[in-house]
Amino acid sequence: MPVSVNSSKAIYDALKACGIRLVSALPETWLVHLIRMAEDDPEMILVRLAKEEEGVGISAGAHFAGVSSAMLMQNHGFLASINGIVSFALLYRIPLLMLISYRGSFGEKDPWQTQGGKVTEPLLRALGIPYFCLQTTESVPIRIKQAQELSASSLQPVALLLTRDLMWEE
Amino acid sequence: MLRLDCLRAVHPQLEKCVVVTIMGAIAAELQSVGHRPNFFYLQHAMGLASSTGLGIALSLPAQTIVVFDGDGSVLMNLGTFSTMARYRPRNLIHIVFDNESLLSVGGFPTATSTGTDLAEIAKAAGIPRTAVVSDCAGFVEAVNDALVAKDLTTIVAKVEAIGPAKFVTDLTLLENRFEFSRYLRTLRR
Numbered sequence: 001m002p003v004s005v006n007s008s009k010a011i012y013d014a015l016k017a018c019g020i021r022l023v024s025a026l027p028e029t030w031l032v033h034l035i036r037m038a039e040d041d042p043e044m045i046l047v048r049l050a051k052e053e054e055g056v057g058i059s060a061g062a063h064f065a066g067v068s069s070a071m072l073m074q075n076h077g078f079l080a081s082i083n084g085i086v087s088f089a090l091l092y093r094i095p096l097l098m099l100i101s102y103r104g105s106f107g108e109k110d111p112w113q114t115q116g117g118k119v120t121e122p123l124l125r126a127l128g129i130p131y132f133c134l135q136t137t138e139s140v141p142i143r144i145k146q147a148q149e150l151s152a153s154s155l156q157p158v159a160l161l162l163t164r165d166l167m168w169e170e
Numbered sequence: 171m172l173r174l175d176c177l178r179a180v181h182p183q184l185e186k187c188v189v190v191t192i193m194g195a196i197a198a199e200l201q202s203v204g205h206r207p208n209f210f211y212l213q214h215a216m217g218l219a220s221s222t223g224l225g226i227a228l229s230l231p232a233q234t235i236v237v238f239d240g241d242g243s244v245l246m247n248l249g250t251f252s253t254m255a256r257y258r259p260r261n262l263i264h265i266v267f268d269n270e271s272l273l274s275v276g277g278f279p280t281a282t283s284t285g286t287d288l289a290e291i292a293k294a295a296g297i298p299r300t301a302v303v304s305d306c307a308g309f310v311e312a313v314n315d316a317l318v319a320k321d322l323t324t325i326v327a328k329v330e331a332i333g334p335a336k337f338v339t340d341l342t343l344l345e346n347r348f349e350f351s352r353y354l355r356t357l358r359r
Contacts, residue, residue, distance in 0.1 A: 022228065045228050047257060050249025057218035061190075061225020064210070064351045066358050069225075087214035092347045 001032065002170045007137045008033035011099065011162070014144035015070050020097070021045060022062045022069035024055035030101040030167040031072050038072075052077030056084030060094045068148070070097040075104065075120040076113075078159070085127065089157050096157035097148050102133065107164045124159055131159035134166050173267045173329040174199045176309045177238075183313060184209070184236060187263075188226055188354065191238040192219045194274030195333030196267060200238065201341060202334065207353040213343050217247030220254060220264055226354070227259035233357055234261050234317065241268040241282045248291060254322060255296030263316045264297075264324045271331040292324035299323040 012034055015023070022045040023038045025031065038046040045067075049055055055071040062069040073081070078100050089096050103110070104117020124131045130150060132143055143160060151158040173196065181203050189209045191197050197211035212219045223237035244250065244266055254262065270283035282288060289302045298321050301312040309327050316323035 022225070047224070047228065047253065050252050051247070053218065054221040054224075054247065054250060054253055057212075057215070057221025058225035058228075060218075061222040061227075062229045063225075064222075064347075064354045065226050065229035066355045067229040084215050084218055088212065088218055091214055092343060 001029070002168055003030055003033055004137070004167055004169050005033055007140065007166045008037065010137050010140040011144065012037040014141045016041075016043075017141065018145050018148040019068045020070045020148070021067050022047065022058070023072060024049055024058050024069065025072040026052050026074070026077055028074040028077070028101055030103070030162060031074070034072055051080055053081040053084040056081055056088050056094075056096065059096050060088055060092070063094055068097075068152075070099060072099050074101045075161075076116045078120065079116060079123070082123070082127075085129075085157055090127070093155040094157070095151040095155050097151050098157055098159040100159055100161050101167060102161040102163050105164060107168075120161065127157075129157050129159050131161055133161045133163050135163050136166065140166075171305055171309065171327065171329050172332060173269070173327070174203070175306050176267070176327055176329065177203050179306055179310045180313050183317065187234045187236045188230065188357075189236045189238070190219050190223045190226070192216065192240050192243045194240070194337050196238050196240060198334045198337050198339055201339050205341060207349050209346075210350040211341075211346055216243045217250065219243060220250040221247065223262055223264065224250070224254055224257065224259065227262040228257065230354065230357055231259070231261055234263065235259075236263045237265065239264060239266045241266060241270060241280050241288060242272045244288060245280055245282075245286075251292050251295035251297060251324070255298075258298065258322045260321045262322050263313070264292075264322075265313070266324065266326045267329050268326050269329050269331040273331050273333050274337060277331055289324065289326040292326075297322055297324045300326070302326045302328065304328040
């Protein structure tokens with residue numbers, strides 16, 4: 001499976017470096033290595049979800065308790081979480097660090113991903129959620145650190161879009 | 171059985187617990203019985219109170235977390251049963267007040283009014299301890315048993331579809347959120 005191990009490792013190491021101790025996730029092809037890394041790490045609490053919106057509540061609970069967390073999801077999982085993001089994270093000023101695999105954009109071969117790809121960035125903008133498209137492995141550590149810092153200082157969700165260029169090698 | 175009587179009856183036990191409630195009647199009634207800094211009322215995001223409780227339970231394993239859920243809310247997030255069961259935090263007590271109604275928005279009947287059994291759903295999802303209670307003494311006993319058992323428990327409390335006259339209280343959402351968070355951070359080991 002040509003999912004980039006190097007980029008996955010860079011992302012995971014960056015999450016660890018900024019103190020992330022809990023990760024919620026729902027499996028998706030581009031996230032397989034990241035989820036495996038969280039699973040193999042005894043210092044990390046990995047919560048495998050039934051639906052991504054649960055992750056908003058779990059991250060909020062962890063934040064209340066002083067534990068930094070991150071959410072791993074596909075952009076369709078972001079779409080499935082929108083009520084939770086609006087009526088919990090935005091309403092109650094909850095910092096969410098959302099790592100979203102950006103399916104359905106340039107180079108997408110799976111027809112079923114294509115509509116979600118079109119609406120991901122417009123929806124992030126409509127919600128006022130700051131985001132950055134991660135395209136190179138080299139940019140991962142600094143951008144994840146910056147995203148976590150902005151999320152923590154603003155007490156609001158911040159998103160990193162994991163692009164095909166970053167996650168897929170073929 | 172009235173939900174308000176249930177809340178009054180277990181209010182003393184809640185002093186040493188971390189409490190998360192859903193919106194609407196439960197939030198207003200618990201506040202009317204007596205607000206404490208360890209109570210958080212999730213005044214929207216229906217379905218996520220139990221997920222919030224799970225996040226707290228995993229983050230603060232030495233604390234007992236009590237979630238007051240409702241049939242309408244939990245029906246919006248049935249997957250929460252399988253996620254809670256999967257991680258089985260032994261410090262989480264999930265109480266569902268089942269009035270078979272979306273009371274706060276006009277009393278429309280939910281699927282529990284036509285036979286959906288939330289305790290059986292919880293059990294089938296893998297929640298190790300479940301109970302159904304329909305009188306106040308039974309409710310108090312089930313809560314006390316769960317506190318002693320120290321294992322993940324779902325209690326379905328069948329209550330009447332009667333609520334408070336109004337749902338908005340003097341406690342603002344953000345005031346509650348920051349007070350609660352500040353309190354929880356004093357509990358870190």
